[in-house]
Amino acid sequence: MLRFKTFSILSSAMMVLLLIMVVSLLWGQYPIDFHTFMGYLEFKLMGGTGNDTYTLLDNIILQIRLPRVLLAILIGSSLAVSGAAFQAMFVNPLVSPGILGVLAGASFGAALGMLISEQWYVVQLLAFVFGFVAVGVAVLIGGMVSNSRSTIMLVLGGVISGSLFTALLSVIKYMADPYSTLPAIVYWLMGSLTMADLHGVLMVSIPMLLSIAGMVALSKYFDLLSLGDEEAKALGVNVPLIRFLAIILATLASSLSVVMAGMIGWVGLIIPHIIRMAFGPSHRLLIPLSAIVGAIFLLLADTVSRLAMSVEIPIGILTSLIGIPVFIIVLKNARAAWN
Amino acid sequence: MELNPIITVNDLHFSYPKQSVLEGIDFTLNRGEIVSLLGPNGCGKSTLIRLILKLIHPSQGEIWLDNKTIDRYSHREIAKHIAYIPQYNNVPFNYSVLEMVMMGRVAKHGFFAAPSARDKEVAHESLCRIGIDDLAHRPFGQLSGGQKQMVLLARALTQEVNTFIMDEPVSGLDYGNQIRLLELISDLARQGYTFLKTTHYPDHALMVSSRVVVMNGGKIIANGKPEEVITSTMIREVYGINADLITHNTNTWCIPTFNKGIV
Numbered sequence: 001m002l003r004f005k006t007f008s009i010l011s012s013a014m015m016v017l018l019l020i021m022v023v024s025l026l027w028g029q030y031p032i033d034f035h036t037f038m039g040y041l042e043f044k045l046m047g048g049t050g051n052d053t054y055t056l057l058d059n060i061i062l063q064i065r066l067p068r069v070l071l072a073i074l075i076g077s078s079l080a081v082s083g084a085a086f087q088a089m090f091v092n093p094l095v096s097p098g099i100l101g102v103l104a105g106a107s108f109g110a111a112l113g114m115l116i117s118e119q120w121y122v123v124q125l126l127a128f129v130f131g132f133v134a135v136g137v138a139v140l141i142g143g144m145v146s147n148s149r150s151t152i153m154l155v156l157g158g159v160i161s162g163s164l165f166t167a168l169l170s171v172i173k174y175m176a177d178p179y180s181t182l183p184a185i186v187y188w189l190m191g192s193l194t195m196a197d198l199h200g201v202l203m204v205s206i207p208m209l210l211s212i213a214g215m216v217a218l219s220k221y222f223d224l225l226s227l228g229d230e231e232a233k234a235l236g237v238n239v240p241l242i243r244f245l246a247i248i249l250a251t252l253a254s255s256l257s258v259v260m261a262g263m264i265g266w267v268g269l270i271i272p273h274i275i276r277m278a279f280g281p282s283h284r285l286l287i288p289l290s291a292i293v294g295a296i297f298l299l300l301a302d303t304v305s306r307l308a309m310s311v312e313i314p315i316g317i318l319t320s321l322i323g324i325p326v327f328i329i330v331l332k333n334a335r336a337a338w339n
Numbered sequence: 340m341e342l343n344p345i346i347t348v349n350d351l352h353f354s355y356p357k358q359s360v361l362e363g364i365d366f367t368l369n370r371g372e373i374v375s376l377l378g379p380n381g382c383g384k385s386t387l388i389r390l391i392l393k394l395i396h397p398s399q400g401e402i403w404l405d406n407k408t409i410d411r412y413s414h415r416e417i418a419k420h421i422a423y424i425p426q427y428n429n430v431p432f433n434y435s436v437l438e439m440v441m442m443g444r445v446a447k448h449g450f451f452a453a454p455s456a457r458d459k460e461v462a463h464e465s466l467c468r469i470g471i472d473d474l475a476h477r478p479f480g481q482l483s484g485g486q487k488q489m490v491l492l493a494r495a496l497t498q499e500v501n502t503f504i505m506d507e508p509v510s511g512l513d514y515g516n517q518i519r520l521l522e523l524i525s526d527l528a529r530q531g532y533t534f535l536k537t538t539h540y541p542d543h544a545l546m547v548s549s550r551v552v553v554m555n556g557g558k559i560i561a562n563g564k565p566e567e568v569i570t571s572t573m574i575r576e577v578y579g580i581n582a583d584l585i586t587h588n589t590n591t592w593c594i595p596t597f598n599k600g601i602v
Contacts, residue, residue: 003453093431151431217451224442226432230394231425235498236418236446281432284453 006285013292017073020296024069024303025061032057067196072302072315073295074201074208075193075261076271078253080294083268084275084286085215085250088222089243090139092151096268097131097254100154101161103263105134106255108165111172111185124204124259130165131255135247137161191262191316193302204256211253212291218246222283264316266323267294273330343370344403345420345502345533346391351400353386360386362557364400370501373524373534375544375565378554379577384537387554388506391535392423418446422495424505427487433480436471436490437462443497458497465496469523485516492523503527505536509543521547541569541582541593553577566591 026032032040040057048054083096097103109130113123142157169189176182188195221242224232232239257264271294275286298315305318344367351364361383368374376384389395391402393409402409404420412420422443440462441454448454466472469489474482479490488508495503508524509517525547528534538544544551544565551568553561555577561568566584574582574593581596 088432091431220445220448220453223434223438224445227430227442228428230389230392231423233394233414234392234418234421234423234425235442236413236415238414276432280438281434282438 009279009285010288010292013289013296017292017296017299020299020303021069021073024072024299025065027303027307028060028065030060032060062198067198067201068193068302069299070198070205071193071196071201071260072299074205075257075264076267076294076296076298077212077291078208078257078294079264079267080271080290080297081212081215081287082250082254084272084283084290085222085246086268087272088226088283089246089250090154091226091228092154093273094151094155094269095158096266097250097257098162098263098265098268100138100158101134101165102131102251102254103258103265104162104165104169105137106131106258107189107263108169108172109255110259111169111176111189114181114185115172115176120200124256127259128252128255131251131258132248134161134165135251137164187314189262189316190314191264191319192314193261194312196260200260204260208253208256211249211256214249215246215253216288216291218242218249219283219287222246222287223281226281226283262314262316264298264319266319266327267298270323270326270330271297274326277330342367344368345370345405346535347403348387348391349401349403351387351390351402352398353383353390353395354398360557361390361397364554364557364559366552366559366562368502368533368535370533371528371531372549373528373547374536374550374552375548376535376537376552376554377539377541377544377569377577382554383557384554385506388423388504388535388537391504392421393417415446418498418500420500421502421504422498422500424488424491424495424503424508426506426508426510427484427491430480433478435475436466436477436479436482437475439479439490440465440475440494440497443494446498461497461499462493465493466490468496469493483516484511485513485520488512488516488520489523492520501531502533503535505534507537507539509538509540517543541574545569545591545593569593 022037026034026037036057040054040061043051043054079097086095086097086100087093106127109126109128110123112130113126117123138154138158138161140157141160142154173182173185176185221237224235224237225239225242229239254268272286272290275289275293279285279289298319301318301322302315305313305315346368348364348366351361351366352359353361364383364387366387376387378384386395390397391409393412393414404412404417409417437459441458444454444458444461447458463472463475466475469492471486471489471493474486474490479487482490505524509520512520521543524534524536528547548565550563551561551565552559553568553573560577561573569584569591571582571584574580583594583596585592585594
């Protein structure tokens with residue numbers, strides 16, 4: 001019965017995501033009605049080519065809207081799942097890729113990559129490496145100040161780590177060419193999905209989806225690790241291995257999101273909290289559901305920002321504007337469970 | 340009765356960089372025993388338990404579990420021999436009692452395997468045996484201390500092992516729950532489970548133990564039948580207070596000498 005419940009929640013969430021995906025593909029500066037879309041879909045599935053109307057639709061849907069929709073889904077999923085994973089790994093409901101400094105570290109790494117190399121994989125690799133270093137710095141500082149497992153100390157460690165890499169990022173900006181590289185870095189960092197191209201999105205989707213799948217596969221251990229190391233070990237869990245894998249996967253997924261769309265904060269913090277409040281803390285539901293709800297959240301935010309305003313607000317700014325008030329409510333409701 | 344050792348500890352030493360905690364412990368836990376580890380704060384009781392569970396590593400000496408030394412076991416294999424019941428503590432995420440109890444089954448699964456219907460069944464059976472199946476869907480965090488300890492005991496039952504190690508099982512429980520938990524332990528022992536538990540209370544050691552091991556300053560200073568080991572002399576030596584041992588209704592009780600009115 002438990003599994004039936006899990007399955008129905010996940011499939012309902014998936015339906016909602018698909019629905020928003022279709023809406024997002026159809027709506028925009030050039031609206032496409034549903035009937036035309038179905039015709040286009042049928043035409044594409046039959047393998048047809050050379051129809052003028054459909055060439056236009058090809059451009060709008062395949063070249064412009066689809067990459068952006070897919071990227072929003074991938075990034076929303078990655079950030080939400082990484083947030084939930086970090087929260088379980090550090091037994092700390094207040095951490096996320098943003099709070100732990102991963103996003104700042106990855107931004108520094110990616111900016112450094114842009115400065116020293118034209119190669120895309122160098123940018124990705126450096127983003128991941130410095131994202132990982134940033135978690136390390138946060139944990140080190142958190143553990144140095146107090147040797148016990150402290151919620152607040154780890155958050156402070158993350159704040160320091162984030163500041164450090166933000167400062168280093170400023171150094172990169174200062175050194176960057178003010179006419180070409182600097183504006184590129186600044187605009188990218190604000191968080192934007194507009195640069196998405198289908199090929200790039202498909203390339204990055206492989207490691208991102210693998211990371212998410214890995215975290216879903218490990219999710220039953222996240223329950224155990226959140227009991228604390230000693231209890232988890234005594235129950236038979238290989239704690240160092242699970243923690244290492246989970247941190248690597250969460251860092252990889254969130255660093256790649258930075259490479260693709262800059263710093264998009266708060267998703268990793270609020271989505272797991274909202275799900276926990278609604279469906280309980282069991283990670284076997286929390287992790288896969290975070291993936292879907294994170295995708296819904298970011299896709300919805302991006303679609304609304306694309307439609308509602310004549311000037312697009314960068315998505316990173318928008319998620320902060322939505323995320324902060326939500327988090328305050330969450331903080332108030334969830335306080336009882338932490339003490 | 341032939342002794343059947345489950346855990347054997349030989350010349351065990353453990354020290355932190357600036358402080359020696361255990362200085363040569365020799366100890367055996369035999370099948371069917373309830374052994375109480377007694378001793379003042381910082382005497383090394385909990386350290387000994389953590390060493391046996393391979394949560395920390397000894398600086399010298401060895402620990403045998405069945406026919407192998409403990410360093411040749413993975414945590415998963417240890418969990419198939421020994422269930423550990425920690426002092427209950429707060430979990431930041433509020434799992435239900437059933438979820439909490441089912442976590443005891445993890446060592447039984449394949450690496451990626453999901454919990455099965457069988458696991459849920461075992462969890463319910465365990466809750467029933469402890470008599471708390473009605474709590475199954477309550478949030479663990481909202482239970483009383485006594486109930487939490489019972490849940491952890493039910494979780495240990497789901498591991499389907501014969502040896503239980505408990506770290507100060509009654510700490511933080513009210514008087515009624517302390518006695519009820521001790522009765523439960525003695526009941527499970529009659530069903531064939533072996534217990535190793537630490538305790539701060541000589542009375543509790545007298546009530547439910549087949550053997551008492553007294554530790555002080557990182558050494559075992561007494562080891563034997565409860566009534567033989569717990570004496571006025573031992574209490575004075577270990578705890579620095581005076582106490583009388585009194586027999587009432589065939590049970591022996593430890594009554595401390597209490598001076599009222601010292602200003």
